[in-house]
Amino acid sequence: MNNMIPPDVQAKLAQRRQAVRRSPRDANAHALLGLALLKELQLEEGVGALQRGLELDPKLRGVHGVLAGALFDLGRYEAAVDCYRKALRFQQAADLHQNLGTALLRLGRLEEAEPSLRRAAELAPGDVETQLGLVTVLLALGRHDDAREIMQLVTTLTPDQADAHYRLGLLLCHIKNWEAALASMEAALACAPDHLEAQRHVGLCQRELGRADETIAALERAMALAPDNPVLLDDLVSSFQKFKRFREAIAVGRRILVDRPASQRALSSLVHCHFTLGEWEDALAAARLTLERVPSAENHSMLLFVLSHCCSDPEELTREHFAFGERWESGLVGQRQPHGNARDPRRVLRVGLVSGDMYGHAVARFVAPALEALKDSTQIRFHVYYNNRIEDHVTRAMKKTVSVWRSIVDLDDAAAERLIRDDGVDVLVDLSGHSALNRLSLFARKPAPVQATWIGYAGTTGLRAMDYILCDRFMVPGERYADQFTENIVKLPLGALFLPEPVSPPVNPSPAMQNGYLTFGSFHRASKLGREVIAQWASLLHAIPDARMLLGGLESGIDDVLVEWFADAGIPRERLLLRQRTSVREYLKQHYEVDVCLSPFPYSGSTTIGHALWMGVPTLATVGATNPSHTSVPFMAHMGLHTFITESPETYVKLGVFLSQNLPALAAMRATMRQRFLDSILGYPGIVGASLELALRRMWERWCDGLPPAPLSVTMQELAELHRVAPEADGTVEATPEK
Incomplete structure (x- = not known):
């Protein structure tokens, strides 16, 4: 120096x-x-x-x-x-x-x-x-x-x-x-x-x-100052995606990958855009490329989510899901620590819920009423581990129904595991499956002695660490689909309730009786509507030449794709009624134009089917060899509408033709559908809460007894024996132990 x-x-x-x-x-x-x-x-x-x-x-x-x-x-x-x-x-x-x-x-x-x-x-x-x-x-x-x-x-x-x-x-x-x-x-x-x-x-x-044109113009001016700036390109692809300009987002994403082949932003955008447009083959290819270039549990889940929407081969779908556990779980097995939870089968259970959807999301719509029904339970205390920064009125309401609410969005898996173990959670429940913001890699570490998945995904997690999956009894009939799960199946009398919207309009008279022809409808997101789905619906329209097809809930950039697919299947534009996404009340009123809804495949619907039933409209559905195809069944089955469900495409068309020839019967069914709904168990949170409480207790008892996880079931008869179950005027269910 x-x-x-x-x-x-x-x-x-x-x-x-x-x-x-x-x-x-x-x-x-x-x-x-x-x-x-x-x-x-x-x-x-x-x-x-x-x-x-x-x-x-x-x-x-x-x-x-x-x-x-x-x-x-x-x-x-x-x-x-x-x-x-x-x-x-x-x-x-x-x-x-x-x-x-x-x-x-x-x-x-x-x-x-x-x-x-x-x-x-x-x-x-x-x-x-x-x-x-x-x-x-x-x-x-x-x-x-x-x-x-x-x-x-x-x-x-x-x-x-x-x-x-x-x-x-x-x-x-x-x-x-x-x-x-x-x-x-x-x-x-x-x-x-x-x-x-x-x-x-x-x-x-x-x-x-929310100003699309101004956003793109400003970013393009910035690009003129720095044409190859990677941050600006990422901003541009995100903006095109946000404003549903999917073709432009795809073009920019491909441009990014030329210089940055492992760009997570660009790769994810390609998956999202192709998937949203119903271009399943392109979405699947992009998802596989993403996992290859940026290996992670999250990207593997994204691939499986796409695959579950387009794969009709049960062996392939099962093999791919099981591979998730083999890849991301096997290395953690030897690192798992024993659990110090007291093996007392009757004590109050600490049940953890892991989710990124505890806001105005479809999952919260199903979960929140069950938590409300159990908020005063003497058997369970809920701990929520929230993996999102979004909070709204739904979030605030849910916080009041649980004992502990913790954010884990900024915690890695090791830190989240320590938190869960320190809280002494007995049963940890995943509410996401392979959907966005899941923490399945956390579950792979086995932070709780008993682990289960529920409601967030139609299919298996692929994890051996996931002991159970909670399902509606109509979702997995008999032993069907059992070999498609790593989890032990727990069958509930009602796996997910449906609560109608408070703003719901009344049911209107049958449009077919006024029109003189049948109008089919779909309000499912376009990502469920691949070419194969459109081809089957087109077969139905060909068999009923005067029938119309309403496509609701559309977004800019998507309707042109669907019109093109129908045209390729021989159905001209004039037979289609296109309705844009709108407010909840207006969306429900769009059912005024529809006589029968159609369910997509191989990934079917649930919430949209519930809305349609409440508006007096049954759904015609096909089920297949993979479990995601069965999600349309529970709501329909609980309403006694089994005859609207078939495994055969030929029978599917015949059912549609039969309905078109029996319009008065269909009109009568429409007039009584809402009462049929009220007479079913679909709208009673207490039943979901009581069955969930009993199922969790049985899982826990097996662990306390040193027994391995095993298939379980809860029946309405058992609930009746354990509780006084009575629907109340406000739609809840009072369930109190008998003395």
């Missing part, structure tokens, strides 16, 4: 060292040597010299601040804080307060840092960097309004500085004030039209405000 110091500087340092040797108790000599050493970046030796000087004379002026800065540079923040505080006894300077606050920030002591940074801002009101230091700590403390006020001051201090407006815009983005953020970003561009990040954030703000 000394060889890099100029000779004259070396000579000066030698003089300083000589002075210290001559007067070893001279505080100034030590301080001057320390300052000279720091100037040459010899920090450790310089700090030692300054500290010795202060030992000899604690009142040396100006030395504490210099020593504090050197200690900060060395990462010795605690010592730096002490020195800055001593320096402030001699001098109230903005830079000392700011540096003290910054050191405290490095130590994570936000509450202590804020007064120092605020004092610095008071002492230097015109210094932008000092004001920004205070903004930093205010943001960290969540005091967004105070931070915004200061940032607005900064922009008045530097009205022509683009970066000040840009930083204010970033702050406003952070607190999701998108309109104000947009204004700040545009002010930055007024100062510096080539400010790339400001231009990019104009696009991001417009995207959050």
Whole structure:
């Protein structure tokens, strides 16, 4: 190091060292040597010299601040804080307060840092960097309004500085004030039209405000400044996808993969866009490519989710799902730890629910009423482990029905497992399967002694660590499909209830009686409607030449695809009624035009079938060799409509023809359908709650007895023997133990 110091500087340092040797108790000599050493970046030796000087004379002026800065540079923040505080006894300077606050920030002591940074801002009101230091700590403390006020001051201090407006815009983005953020970003561009990040954030703000054309235009202007910028390309593909401009998203995604073949954003976008358009072969190919290039449990789940929608081969579908467990579970088996849960079969159970869908999502629609029915249970206490940042009124309501609610969205599997074990969870229940935001890799670690999956996915998880799957008894009749699960099947009298929308319109008279012809309908998402589905529906329309087909819930960019597929199957556009996605009430009123709904395959529907039944419309469905094809059965079977379900495409067409020839009978059924629904068990949460409670108890009892998991069932007769089950006027079920 000394060889890099100029000779004259070396000579000066030698003089300083000589002075210290001559007067070893001279505080100034030590301080001057320390300052000279720091100037040459010899920090450790310089700090030692300054500290010795202060030992000899604690009142040396100006030395504490210099020593504090050197200690900060060395990462010795605690010592730096002490020195800055001593320096402030001699001098109230903005830079000392700011540096003290910054050191405290490095130590994570936000509450202590804020007064120092605020004092610095008071002492230097015109210094932008000092004001920004205070903004930093205010943001960290969540005091967004105070931070915004200061940032607005900064922009008045530097009205022509683009970066000040840009930083204010970033702050406003952070607190999701998108309109104000947009204004700040545009002010930055007024100062510096080539400010790339400001231009990019104009696009991001417009995207959050739901303005499709403005978003794309802004991002394309940013692309003109940096044509190959990877971040901008990612923003562009995400924006095209968000605004359902799927063809453009696919084109940009492919462009990204040329230079970044392992781009998760581009690969996932290709899967999503092709899948949403019902282009199953392309979606499946993209999903396989994604897993190949970016191997992960999440990407493997994405592949299985796509496959479950398009695979009719039970052996292939089962093999692919079982491969998930073999790939992501086998390496964890030897690392699993024993469970210390007390083996008491009768104690109150701690039941964990893992989900990313506890908001206004279809899964929450099924789960929330069951939790409400069990919120006062003396047998179960629910712990929710939520894997999402979205929270809405549904989330807030669900939080009130459980004992513990924890977020795991920022926890890796190891940390989430520790949390679950520390909470002493007895039975851990997955509510996602292979759908988005699942944590199946967490379940593979076996954090709880008993594990089950329920309601979130039509099919197996493929995990041996998943002991059970909870199913409606009509979902897995007899031994059918049993070999398609790694889990032991637990059959419930009602696996998932259906609660009608409070805004539901009344049932209308049969449209066929007025039209003189039959109108079929589908309100399923287009990702379930592949060419094979459209071909079968077209066969039905060919067999009934005057029939019409209503396609509801459509989104921009999708209706053209479906019209093309029908045309390829010989059904012209004039026989199709296209209805766009709309509000819930208007969506339900679209059933006024429909006589019979049609269910897709091999991944059928459930919620849409429930809505149709409530509106008086039965669903004609086919089931196949894979379990996902059977999801249409439970709701129909609980209503006694087995005759609308068939395994034969030929019989399917014959049923449709029969209905077209018996319009008065269909009209009579429509008039009584809502009462038929009310007479069924579909709308009673207490039945789901009581059967779930009993099933979980039986799983737990087997573990307490040292028995392996085994197939189980709960029947209505058993519930009647254990509880008094009586539907109440409000649609709940009172279930209390008999005395």
